[in-house]
Structure formats: structure tokens, C-alpha cells
Amino acid sequence: xxxxxxxxxxxxxxxxxxxxxxxxxxxxxxxxxxxxxxxxxxxxxxxxxxxxxxxxxxxxxxxxxxxxxxxxxxxxxxxxxxxxxxxxxxxxxxxxxxxxxxxxxxxxxxxxxxxxxxxxxxxxxxxxxxxxxxxxxxxxxxxxxxxxxxxxxxxxxxxxxxxxxxxxxxxxxxxxxxxxxxxxxxxxxxxxxxxxxxxxxxxxxxxxxxxxxxxxxxxxxxxxxxxxxxxxxxxxxxxxxxxxxxxxxxxxxxxxxxxxxxxxxxxxxxxxxxxxxxxxxxxxxxxxxxxxxxxxxxx
Numbered sequence: 001x002x003x004x005x006x007x008x009x010x011x012x013x014x015x016x017x018x019x020x021x022x023x024x025x026x027x028x029x030x031x032x033x034x035x036x037x038x039x040x041x042x043x044x045x046x047x048x049x050x051x052x053x054x055x056x057x058x059x060x061x062x063x064x065x066x067x068x069x070x071x072x073x074x075x076x077x078x079x080x081x082x083x084x085x086x087x088x089x090x091x092x093x094x095x096x097x098x099x100x101x102x103x104x105x106x107x108x109x110x111x112x113x114x115x116x117x118x119x120x121x122x123x124x125x126x127x128x129x130x131x132x133x134x135x136x137x138x139x140x141x142x143x144x145x146x147x148x149x150x151x152x153x154x155x156x157x158x159x160x161x162x163x164x165x166x167x168x169x170x171x172x173x174x175x176x177x178x179x180x181x182x183x184x185x186x187x188x189x190x191x192x193x194x195x196x197x198x199x200x201x202x203x204x205x206x207x208x209x210x211x212x213x214x215x216x217x218x219x220x221x222x223x224x225x226x227x228x229x230x231x232x233x234x235x236x237x238x239x240x241x242x243x244x245x246x247x248x249x250x251x252x253x254x255x256x257x258x259x260x261x262x263x264x265x266x267x268x269x270x271x272x273x274x275x276x277x278x279x280x281x282x283x284x285x286x287x288x289x290x291x292x293x294x295x296x297x298x299x
Contacts, residue, residue: 004063005097011067016074018066021056028117031060031109039069041113043076045121050081057113062269064103071095072110081118087111089165090154101164108150108165136178137168144182151186157194159183218279219245225278226252229271233258240271243288250275253288 004012024042031038044054055073059065071092076084089107093099099107119125136144150156150165162179163169169176184194213221219242226240233239238258243251250272258267272285 003100007095007097008064008067008099011070011096012063015057015066015070017054017056017070017077018058019056020058021054024054024056026117026121028113028115028120030112030116039065039109039113041069041072041110041117043117043121045081052076052079052081052084062103062106064099064106065109067096068092068099068106068110069113072114076114081121084114085118087114088153101161104154104165105167136182137166137170137175142166142168144178147179147182148186151183152189157183157187157192159196213279215245221278222250222275225275226271229274233267238267240267244291248281248283250283250285251288251291252285 020040021042021044024044025047026043026045028041028043029039038060040058042056042058043052045051046053055077057069057073059069072087075087075091075095079087089104089111092107092110093104136142136147147162147166147168151162154161154165156162156165159169159176159179162183169179180194180196187194222245223242226242230239233256236257238254238256240258241253241255243253245251252268252271254267268285268287272283275283275285
């Protein structure tokens with residue numbers, strides 16, 4: 001388990017400004033539910049002074065994502081848009097008395113949501129530039145542009161740093177070579193030399209299965225993982241149901257008290273980690289509501 005500061009825990013269990021702002025005139029969306037993290041930031045901006053009068057967030061993600069979003073809204077309220085744009089992901093982490101290195105990507109997502117919201121208010125077409133860069137990490141859909149920008153802004157020097165700040169390489173690790181090439185190029189700009197170390201640890205340890213499993217065997221292991229988790233959910237009057245398995249994507253339906261719960265995203269993350277441990281391979285656990293409509297057959 002990661003060590004969380006008291007302030008992170010406080011903003012997770014009692015988030016500030018959760019939900020959409022009424023009469024918002026600025027909206028910023030970043031991330032992807034399919035990739036595990038998504039954030040919508042809504043702002044109410046004074047049109048005469050460009051002061052942020054109110055800010056709210058809707059986050060799908062882990063506890064650190066919720067805490068980072070909560071902190072961001074507290075930091076920017078009362079600032080002008082230009083002042084808010086100077087807020088860095090490190091400012092968000094510092095406000096929370098630090099984030100575990102493995103969760104720094106949550107603060108990066110908050111900064112991008114703010115940039116998107118300000119652009120939306122000003123009638124500009126905000127681009128995260130990710131579409132312009134080559135896709136480096138297929139597991140989390142992270143491209144070279146985001147990796148380069150994050151390395152520069154945070155003075156990163158190792159593959160492990162990049163994993164922690166962007167999630168790139170935190171799945172199957174096949175993209176580590178590409179990350180090293182970007183580190184070498186960006187660090188050379190400031191006269192530094194990238195020194196490859198031992199293989200960087202990935203976000204989730206995944207033992208290699210001795211033999212390739214059949215589809216039925218994979219489903220049985222996924223069901224076994226869910227059965228192990230189910231008693232904890234049922235104690236809180238909730239439950240989870242396996243709906244479908246499509247390659248590396250596992251669709252589940254949360255039922256009972258778990259359906260619509262503000263903690264559902266955290267629950268899904270725990271389910272995902274348990275299934276990964278059981279399978280020995282990286283998978284994404286996604287709410288069944290996000291299945292392509294043509295494939296939905298559940299009630």
C-alpha cells in the first residue's frame with residue numbers, strides 16, 4: 001500500500017467542490033474512462049475580471065485522482081484565469097503535502113483539465129497535443145508529446161519517473177525502450193545524459209504465466225478474483241457481476257449499494273488489481289455501461 005498524507009486522505013474522504021458547477025461557463029474534459037482515469041472540471045468565471053468564482057469536478061479514478069481534483073479546485077478559486085494557468089502539477093501535489101510517486105500522474109491530469117477549461121472559456125480549440133505525437137504506451141494511450149512535456153516540466157530523469165507521472169510503461173512495460181529514447185533526447189537539451197538503470201518497476205507486478213491460458217481458463221480466473229472480492233462488497237450491501245471479457249478489457253456491472261456509489265471508481269481499481277494478480281497479465285476493468293451499444297446484452 002502507498003503512504004498517503006493526512007491531507008490526501010482528507011480530500012479523498014471529504015472532497016471539496018465535488019460535482020458540476022451550476023451556471024458554469026467553462027468546461028474542461030481530460031482522460032479516458034477506458035484508460036482508467038477521467039476528469040471533468042467546470043468553472044464559473046466572472047466575464048469582466050476573469051476571476052474564477054467557483055470550481056467543481058467530476059472524477060473517475062483512484063483516491064489520489066479525487067484528492068488532486070479537490071485540491072485543484074481549492075487552489076484556483078479566487079484566482080484570475082491567467083493566475084490559475086500558472087498552477088503546476090507540483091503545486092497540486094504540494095498542496096496535498098505530497099503524493100506517492102506512483103500517483104503523480106493524477107496531478108498532471110488536473111493541470112491538463114484546467115488548461116482545457118480555460119481554453120473552452122476563451123473560445124479556443126484546446127488540444128492536448130496527444131494526437132500529434134506517436135503513441136508510445138498502448139496500455140494507457142500515452143503519446144510522445146505528453147511524455148516530453150512532462151519530462152521537461154518536472155525534470156524527470158528515469159523511466160520510473162515517467163511511469164509515475166504519466167502511467168506510460170505502467171502496464172506491460174513494452175514501451176520502456178521508447179520512453180528511454182525520449183528521455184535521452186529531452187535530457188540532452190539541457191546537457192544531461194540519460195543513464196539507463198535496472199529495468200524500472202512497473203505500476204503493478206505481473207508474474208508471467210507458465211502456459212498460455214484458454215479463453216475459458218481466463219474467465220474462470222477472473223470469476224475467482226471476483227468471488228474473492230464479493231464478500232467485502234456484500235458486507236456493504238453491494239456486489240459485482242462479470243458481464244464480458246473482450247481481450248484485455250473486462251466489463252463488470254456494479255449492483256446494489258455499489259451502483260452509482262462515489263467510491264465506485266476506487267472499487268473498480270481494487271477489482272482490477274485483484275484480477276491482474278490472478279491472471280498474471282495486465283487488463284482494464286471497465287463499467288459495463290461503457291460497452292459498445294451493439295455488444296450490450298445485460299439487463
